[in-house]
Amino acid sequence: MLVINVVSLITIKEKSTEEILEDVDIKYILRCILRLSPTEVEIYYLLQNKAKEPLTVAEIAKEMNKSRSTIERSLVKLVQLGLIARRPVLAKNGGYTYVYYTKPIDYVKQKLLQLINAYYERSKQLIENLTSAALIESLNSMAVEENVE
Known part of the structure; x- marks a missing residue:
């Protein structure tokens, strides 16, 4: 049994970028x-995929069986990321409400590409400025965060 464990440790290798x-x-x-x-x-x-027309917060909450506040928080993030949009519509009671819908796929693709490029540039900058001390500090803080959760 010990031999098998030693052999498996010997065969461990670093993954390639492709892997x-x-x-x-x-x-x-x-x-x-x-x-x-x-x-x-x-x-x-x-x-x-499911909605045939834009939906209100209440309609989304009902469909997903989640609270309005949970849906509202998620919708804010999706709008801020540019994945969905909202527009006001006249409500049955005479006021206004918002309906939410996805943006065209070409717009979403362009937005994702912009985000990926910005993410790449920021990551590259952080890595280029990385020191051993900063790496150890980051790993330690990640370990503490995992223990808290």
């Missing part, structure tokens, strides 16, 4: 770069 990038897909980009929560992804999916 690391095998896991990168659009879901990875949405989760990691945009930091979308499962609720935000679900809202986007609902508006993009």
Whole structure:
């Protein structure tokens, strides 16, 4: 048994860039770069694929069985990221309410490319200025954050 463990340790090798990038897909980009929560992804999916017309906060909340406040927080983030938009409509009671809808896919693609390029430039800058002490400090703070959660 000990021999097997030693052998498996010997065969461990560093992954190539290609092997690391095998896991990168659009879901990875949405989760990691945009930091979308499962609720935000679900809202986007609902508006993009299920809704035949723009929806109000109340309609989205009912469809997803979530509170209005949860939906509102997620919608704010999606609007700020440029993935969805809103427009005012006349409400049944005479006031105004907003309806939400996805932006055209070409716009979303362009926005994602801009974000990826900015993310790349910022990452490159951080890595170029990285010192051993800063790396250790970052790893330590990440370990503390994981222990708190």
